[in-house]
Amino acid sequence: MKTLLPLGLVAVLACFSLPATATEPGKRGACESLECMTCPALSDPQKYAEGRMKLMREIVPGKNRWLFRSMVDLTNDFGIPAPMRPEFARLMAAFRQQGIHVAMAIQPTRGLMHRDKLYANQLHGFDFTRASGNLSNYLQQLRNAGAVVPDTMQLVRTPPKGEYFFRRDHHWTPSGAEATARLLAEEVRRQPFYNELSKKQYRTEPGVMVPKDGTLNLAMSYICGNNYGFQYVRGHQTIPMADDANALFDEAPDPEVILVGDSNAAAREDESKQFNFDGYLKQYLEVDILNYALPGVGQEGSLLEYLLSENYKPKAPPKLIIWELPANYQLESELMYRQLIPAIKGGCSTSTAVLGNHVQHPALKVSDRIELLSNAGEARKNLSSGQGFLDIKISDKNVKDFYVIVYYDNGARDKVWFRREAAVTGGQYYLELSKAKEFAGANLLSVFLEPTKPGTAATEVETRLCL
Numbered sequence: 001m002k003t004l005l006p007l008g009l010v011a012v013l014a015c016f017s018l019p020a021t022a023t024e025p026g027k028r029g030a031c032e033s034l035e036c037m038t039c040p041a042l043s044d045p046q047k048y049a050e051g052r053m054k055l056m057r058e059i060v061p062g063k064n065r066w067l068f069r070s071m072v073d074l075t076n077d078f079g080i081p082a083p084m085r086p087e088f089a090r091l092m093a094a095f096r097q098q099g100i101h102v103a104m105a106i107q108p109t110r111g112l113m114h115r116d117k118l119y120a121n122q123l124h125g126f127d128f129t130r131a132s133g134n135l136s137n138y139l140q141q142l143r144n145a146g147a148v149v150p151d152t153m154q155l156v157r158t159p160p161k162g163e164y165f166f167r168r169d170h171h172w173t174p175s176g177a178e179a180t181a182r183l184l185a186e187e188v189r190r191q192p193f194y195n196e197l198s199k200k201q202y203r204t205e206p207g208v209m210v211p212k213d214g215t216l217n218l219a220m221s222y223i224c225g226n227n228y229g230f231q232y233v234r235g236h237q238t239i240p241m242a243d244d245a246n247a248l249f250d251e252a253p254d255p256e257v258i259l260v261g262d263s264n265a266a267a268r269e270d271e272s273k274q275f276n277f278d279g280y281l282k283q284y285l286e287v288d289i290l291n292y293a294l295p296g297v298g299q300e301g302s303l304l305e306y307l308l309s310e311n312y313k314p315k316a317p318p319k320l321i322i323w324e325l326p327a328n329y330q331l332e333s334e335l336m337y338r339q340l341i342p343a344i345k346g347g348c349s350t351s352t353a354v355l356g357n358h359v360q361h362p363a364l365k366v367s368d369r370i371e372l373l374s375n376a377g378e379a380r381k382n383l384s385s386g387q388g389f390l391d392i393k394i395s396d397k398n399v400k401d402f403y404v405i406v407y408y409d410n411g412a413r414d415k416v417w418f419r420r421e422a423a424v425t426g427g428q429y430y431l432e433l434s435k436a437k438e439f440a441g442a443n444l445l446s447v448f449l450e451p452t453k454p455g456t457a458a459t460e461v462e463t464r465l466c467l
Contacts (some may be wrong), residue, residue: 238279
């Protein structure tokens with residue numbers, strides 16, 4: 001019978017079994033620490049060619065068993081590309097028109113926050129001065145567009161006492177979440193609108209231990225067959241301060257503050273997977289918060305999820321949206337703005353429909369090509385202003401991958417690929433008509449839908465063009 005050894009013992013034996021000439025990252029000579037569990041294959045581009053490993057390119061060993069990603073953690077480049085800066089300003093203007101303030105919680109990179117854990121000969125081009133300057137410029141771009149943005153560079157210049165990030169994972173620790181929440185709260189409390197928010201007292205107390213294996217640790221295990229094991233940190237939970245314990249279960253009015261973001265901000269049922277960012281915000285802002293952050297939905301997925309939900313009421317909007325965003329995101333997607341702005345305004349429910357159609361179809365197949373709208377014949381309308389947006393409702397909410405193709409009478413076509421993340425609800429889609437120069441002055445002729453993945457049920461599609 002084969003004897004199984006404990007995982008920790010296997011790791012130690014694996015370390016001692018390496019050749020005596022193994023090299024510790026950052027210096028040459030005999031390997032005398034657990035860092036010899038890394039391997040040369042970490043620098044092999046082919047190891048990062050497929051699936052989730054693309055996001056790990058490339059694993060860089062640091063001091064004290066820290067791991068970094070060269071493409072993400074050690075980047076020097078931040079900021080909205082110049083062509084999209086007016087679009088972000090337009091997005092902020094759309095929120096202001098609804099009476100909504102937007103505060104941005106920008107998370108610095110692991111390289112910026114833990115540069116002391118990098119080896120001098122393993123920087124992969126990382127330049128702290130250049131990266132800091134570019135991040136500072138990015139924050140100013142957001143402010144110039146109308147967002148409330150704290151001076152995140154304070155965290156970069158003087159990192160908090162606790163580790164801001166996990167050593168081998170791309171998420172922040174509860175300490176990093178608290179430091180960011182405190183800084184954001186200080187900035188929001190300086191804004192005139194803060195006094196208009198309904199106040200509620202909260203307190204934060206120690207919670208369960210948070211075990212973190214780490215995405216970078218798992219990537220190293222995939223490539224090298226070794227890993228550094230789990231890191232454990234103390235979690236925290238935030239609860240209302242009330243004399244009556246029943247206050248925990250009292251019905252409350254709709255929260256005036258909404259949190260959107262990625263897995264760093266998401267609320268999890270499993271306490272060991274929470275970083276309590278929303279809790280710290282509640283404590284330091286003294287307000288209730290509805291948390292719509294979702295893991296794995298990119299830069300705008302959770303914001304879109306909220307705006308398309310029943311909780312978003314265009315005629316009774318929240319007073320503040322807090323948007324947590326890692327600094328690596330560039331807000332560069334044109335499609336993001338073409339979806340979010342009509343959603344902020346409330347879609348066709350607050351606009352005028354000038355064209356509409358209802359289509360019934362069997363379960364959608366990849367080969368299907370469905371005409372959603374036609375602007376032809378004697379009833380043809382002049383839609384050459386370039387204004388307006390499509391409001392598309394698909395009964396099969398599993399249909400999340402498809403093209404929408406808009407044809408114009410000058411021969412041009414606008415082909416847009418919708419690929420909605422699994423965690424974001426399907427069914428409702430918005431798309432502003434393109435303002436690109438090739439469509440200027442052209443009249444809309446027709447709109448088609450082409451699935452790129454099959455549906456699961458007979459489908460009804462209701463489409464309207466609204467101004």
